[in-house]
Amino acid sequence: MVDQASLRMVSIFPESAPFPDTMDTMSEFQNPWPAPLATRPLSATVTIPGSKSLSNRYLILAAMGRRPVTLVGLLRSRDTDLMMGALRSLGVEFQVDSDDETTVRVIPPASGRFTGDVDVYCGLAGTVMRFVPGLAMFADGPVRFDGDAQAYARPMKPVLDGLEQLGAHIEYHGEPGRLPFTLTPPVASDGMHAPAHTVSIDASGSSQFISGLLLIGARLPGGLELQHTGDHLPSLPHIRMTVADLQSAGVAVDVDEEHHRWRVHPGPVQLPDRVMVEPDLSNAAPFLGAALIAGGTVSVPYWPRETTQPGGLLPGILQAMGAEITWDGKPWSEATTGEDAPAAATLTVRGDGMIRGLGRFDMSAAGEIAPSIAALAALADAPTQLVGIAHLRGHETNRLAALVTEIRRIGAEAEELEDGIEIRPVPRERLHGAVMETYADHRMATFAAMIGLTVPDIAVVDVATTRKTIPDFVGLWSAMLD
Ligand SMILES: O=C(O)C1=C[C@@H](OP(=O)(O)O)[C@@H](O)[C@H](O)C1
Ligand SMILES: C=C(OP(=O)(O)O)C(=O)O
Incomplete structure (x- = not known):
């Protein structure tokens, strides 16, 4: 069931209205952004801006x-x-x-x-x-x-x-x-x-x-x-x-x-x-995660073989959640260890729409990607506890509280742990549309966009907050779905 308030807000953009496709245009919109549904498996290449x-x-x-x-x-x-x-x-x-x-x-x-x-x-x-x-x-x-x-x-x-x-x-x-x-x-x-x-x-x-x-x-x-x-x-x-x-x-x-x-x-x-400057691998998380949610492939060029960015942990995490990962056209684990492997190449994530829950998972090394992993966990087949991230209470917003509120808002179950968050997914058909709050937090906005790929009638408050670290998130997201 879509709640009435969210329907009213979403319908502010009539079907025929030009879709706001750049952040400059977006920032003029005070209304929630209707997150686009993925209507078919993806086949996209997304160039991610610098870290x-x-x-x-x-x-x-x-x-x-x-x-x-x-x-x-x-x-x-x-x-x-x-x-x-x-x-x-x-x-x-x-x-x-x-x-x-x-x-x-x-x-x-x-x-x-x-x-x-x-x-x-x-x-x-x-x-x-x-x-x-x-x-x-x-x-x-x-x-x-x-x-x-x-x-x-x-x-x-x-x-x-x-x-x-x-x-x-x-x-x-x-x-x-x-x-x-x-x-x-x-x-x-x-x-x-x-x-x-x-x-x-x-x-x-x-x-x-x-x-x-x-x-x-x-x-x-x-x-x-x-x-x-x-x-x-x-x-x-x-x-x-x-x-x-x-x-x-x-x-x-x-x-x-x-x-x-x-x-x-x-x-x-x-x-x-x-x-x-390397591309921002943490900002790649919502895009790569989209391949798991919608099925199909998302590729990110210039993915470094070695990096100090915590987003470098993403291929392993996404693999554990059911993705197939290639880099330089070869399976991820073999490709990066090869003697003549290039310094950077295209990383491709392929998913089939099925997402595996992670169970208990220590995210302390890469707390900034926790919101993206939480979105996948809310759509997964089994519960996930993301732990080691008590400090996320001091991020842009109290992210543990924000994630629990927003996951519950769409009908899934979540609760705060002392040092993290437990997410208990429900079957996707029980999830419902909502106007999702973002708390001036760019990663809560991309979290909501990920949910919106598969849950109809998700609208995202203040999507322009993504400008904190991505100049044109809406443009990149829309192009990924084209
Ligand atoms: O040094 C950095 O560039 C960052 C360190 C991390 O901060 P915390 O250790 O506070 O999580 C990370 O979450 C933040 O996005 C960027
Ligand atoms: C925690 C983050 O940012 P900041 O650099 O403001 O701490 C983040 O980008 O997830």
Whole structure:
């Protein structure tokens, strides 16, 4: 049964109305977006824009160098615009290629020092709010940080405590440990001595607390010795990504993952003159998942053989849910291990509409793809418990609560666990249309679009929120279904 309220909302777009096919057009629509049904098996190739996590790390590392760096395939979306805006405030310049806005030359400040007495707007971007305060340590005056009202709920304290241990002064203007705040950097002479600064923080709430400190370690006079004190650490691939990116900028990092300890050696930070950004593999999840839901194939070109992105775990997860995966035209597991395997090739996911539940599944390494896996789990043949993701309560929204509410809204069963979510699917014919809330969370919007492939009359509130990390989600989704 479709509830009446959702029917009324969906019918706001009459059958003959032009379908809003770009995010620019979409953002003009205040009404929920009617998610398209997949009426036949898919056969699509989807080119996924650049990785948010890599783009924002490269922007930061380029800003810390002495020579300009050209980033190719940079993601251009709200989170990267916010990062570029933040860096611009700090004195970094950008030259955007007039033919291709994803090619951007980053010109660090000539003095090597950032501009102080400025404002930085973080929106809802974790990578901006947790990474840019570190750069403010090297500004010539205080830096004021603010963001969307919803960002005030996101945890910030461990990274700011870490910066205080390095000599910063933080003044909180709202709730202590949250945005908005002002960071006053230590005076230049402070800390101009070896040995390494030692910082201890509890990063069980977000790996970004660790990444935000590691990124600036080489610029500290004695380097940085960082210790995580909590008993678990989410999103380890993202921390490895930070380490790998630092290494590609010539920084020496010693890693002791067993004891959750990192040592960043002091020295120059300089990326190569030209850096290519991989596609965002986590953003590929809804598209690849669509092949399991609707049946048929979805291919994503330029899928890297090796990656630090947590989305690199997707082929294995989708395989466990019943997909057949090929890469470079060969079965996934053999193809990537072959000696002459290319650095990147097309990944294809084939499904037959049947999805296997995962049982108990630890998602702590890749929490950001949990909403996409949850959509598949809600349509699967058996229950799934996604665990190790308590920290998703501090993502764009409380994602555990949001997923439970939205899964129940369409008629399936779900409940919050202490560190995750349990999803108990029901036969697809018992699922029903609804207006799905998205809570300003891009991944709740793509979650709803996935459900809408097979459940009629799903409408998605504020689909434009996908612009956080995908410039034109509606356009890509519609093209996939054409
Ligand atoms: O460093 C990064 O780029 C990210 C780290 C992860 O954060 P958490 O560890 O808070 O989950 C991830 O979820 C987020 O989307 C991006
Ligand atoms: C958690 C996410 O984002 P952020 O970088 O804002 O933390 C995400 O993209 O899923």
